[in-house]
Amino acid sequence: MANPLNLFVSLLLHALLITLAVGTTTPASDTGLGHGYGPGSAAPVRPFPLDQVRLGPGLLQEKRDRIKSFIRAYDERRFLILFNEQAGRPNPPGISVPGGWEDGGLLSGHWTGHYMTALSQAYADAGEDVFKRKLDWMVAGLAACQRAITERMRGGRSSTNEDGWTPTYPGYLGALPEDTVLRLGPPRWAVYGDDADTNTWAPWYTQHKIMRGLLDAYYNTDNTQALEVVLKMADWAHLALTIGDKNHPDYAGNLTRDDLNYMWDMYIAGEYGGANEVFSEIYQLTGDDRHLVTARAFDNRESLFGAAVEDKDILVVNADDIPGRRREAQLHANTHVPQFIGYMRIFEHTGWQEYFNAARNFYSWVVPHRLFAHGGTGGQFPGSEENSELFQNRDNIANAIAHDGAETCTTYNMLKLARDLFLHEHDASYMDAYERGLFNMIAGSRADEESSDGDGDGPLLTYFQPLSPGAVREYGNTGTCCGGTGMESHTKYQETVYLRSADGSALWVNLYVPSTLTWTEKGIEIAQETTFPRGDTAKFTITGDGIFDIKLRVPGWAQRGFTVTINGEKCTGSGCKAHPGTYLTLSRHWQTGDTIAVQMPFSIRVERALDRPDTQSILWGPVLLQILGNTNSTSGYHELSLYQHLNLDGDYSRTAIKETGTTPHGDPLFTTADTAGRNLTLRPYYISDRRPASSYFRRVEPTVVFGSIDTGVPNRKRDDGLPSYDVPVEGIPSPGTDGPTFLDLVWDRAPFATHAAFVKAVKDIADEFVDSGVYTATERGRIVAGAKDAKQLDGR
């Protein structure tokens, strides 16, 4: 039967077969990340395939193994139930959908993608067959679903089937009807809601997750069928985002840039994850320009893209001054972070600078202006929306701690973005942020207990990781965004430990993690032994022979030194000069048996919130320390006075916050006392149980004290230099009135080599406070006299 529509369809099928042929001619030996494809593979610094880095025993392996147990035990058939229903394929009896948002509702399908990514990563880790078997079975099933759905087009649009819908274009694959995707665009502009026939819920987000899962199956396990399926999905997506909803009676022609902008500006419905990343990667894999067109269709140009290029921070705006047609005053954090990951992919494959600039600028709005001590962002603050998933206003840290906040999947995406930027800029500060997020929020997102098999509390992962004092972490998250990204995070801990320059001339060691790198191309193996972050040393042993640079990251927090020993000899050359927050470069002809030992003594650091320096957190090397237990102080926070304990070296860990021992796992435990003399226990953030704990405390230092000498002079504040929120919060003055105190500024200059140097610093700062009218000359006199008397501060 020939009607115009059938002709069109057969042309499309023809095009599809050609694409397929291209896909399948890729020989199996030339597939996967190891062969130049995938995220970062076209960058000047590149990742290693996951299967070339093996984790050793330690904190991250413990976390990873719990997630591996969960996904190993999980019945993968449950992930195909909804897809089979859409494809008219039977399901075995006695199994049920995963649940959560993966329950047949309008976000269904996303967890199937996350699970495939996690399976592929778990397989890459140690080659355990069970993960590949599950994955191969799922990919084959999804391929059959895709085929069955496309097959219906042969009967033409009028033919109905048991599921009542026929796709508009070939290649669609989903757990929901194709229409739930098409209706987001013109002429219907569907919005979020729970009417299965008219509403939609981030349909391109779900498409992204499924495609991501298939691409990862291809990269990490060489599953070429996954590549075939995802290429067909990409062909479908191209038509869906160019020609669009052509069978609708009110169809008005191809989608325009303006239409696309309007779609992505819509909260929830328009959320598309990092869909632009997968199409950029498919462009790389096929060289077919259509996929670059699709990737760029996701440019969120209604207001955010342009503002990011111009570095004009509009994450939160005044309610009466909202740019664009549909967005709200506060942008949703996890909607937007992955969009910039996609822009980085477009940049990688085109060199178009504006995409890079947009990503870099956007990142700088979050880090440091919206970053909490554990590496997370987003949350409620007084007067804001009752939605903790939104960005807080710029520089609002202390007043955004209200409750909830810091969605775990946003951190998953921020780490991806930091890593992508690093691949191009090689700025160590990206890795400082990566490390902070990884060893705190990500490691802390998985409960330290086994999942009950199958259902129960599911993967035991966090959603929010609240910053409020005495907060308790909750674990579960079957079917949610954070549960899905969590399965991924814990199965890819090795991905950023090592990177290499494109020409193979340099190896970047970014993270201290027990692991073994097999650098196949160079015939080099590097074993890293460390207990980091439980311990502060690492040892590398090289097997093989080659001339290349080893770039060791000197963490920004390594203020107490970073010592490198090569083959037992302390490295003293200019290459070994370590500056915190940089990389040092060891250039050498490396040979089997060469060793590099690194010592980077941890210290206790106190970090102050940007907007309220009296709101502080305590860190031990890379690790945030939480204070255990609830508090009932009037401020709501634990209140600490610590300066009275410091000696000239300014080292909190010697006197004010002391290590008392370790847990059975070797996690350090510390103690300090609050202002009422109660002993408090501090422990690393990554310990994940259900005890109340505080990430921030209030610093209370009422008078100028030097050791046991109390001058009686109030320890006044200097409020100059505090930031002003870009969008004001009612009832909270901004800039604030809790600036750094006199003692803060004195101890910022520690360590002091001698008592005289200490007295000089006190004098200098007291003079500044007199000049700015904070202290009188008399008060200055008492302070300096106190400093002179405080001879016992040398600590001997």
Ligand SMILES: *[C@@H]1O[C@H](CO)[C@@H](O)[C@H](O)[C@H]1NC(C)=O
């Ligand atoms: C609509 O988009 C398709 C690409 O899918 C393109 O081939 C076609 O030329 C476009 N039509 C118009 C009128 O722009």
Ligand SMILES: *[C@@H]1O[C@H](CO)[C@@H](O)[C@H](O)[C@H]1NC(C)=O
């Ligand atoms: C809270 O208050 C009670 C008495 O009202 C007191 O016994 C307890 O120690 C307080 N706890 C803390 C952590 O401040």
Ligand SMILES: *[C@@H]1O[C@H](CO)[C@@H](O)[C@H](O)[C@H]1NC(C)=O
């Ligand atoms: C607090 O701990 C210290 C030792 O860490 C101990 O000497 C002191 O007695 C403790 N104080 C209270 C009130 O428990």
Ligand SMILES: [Zn+2]
């Ligand atoms: Zn989430």
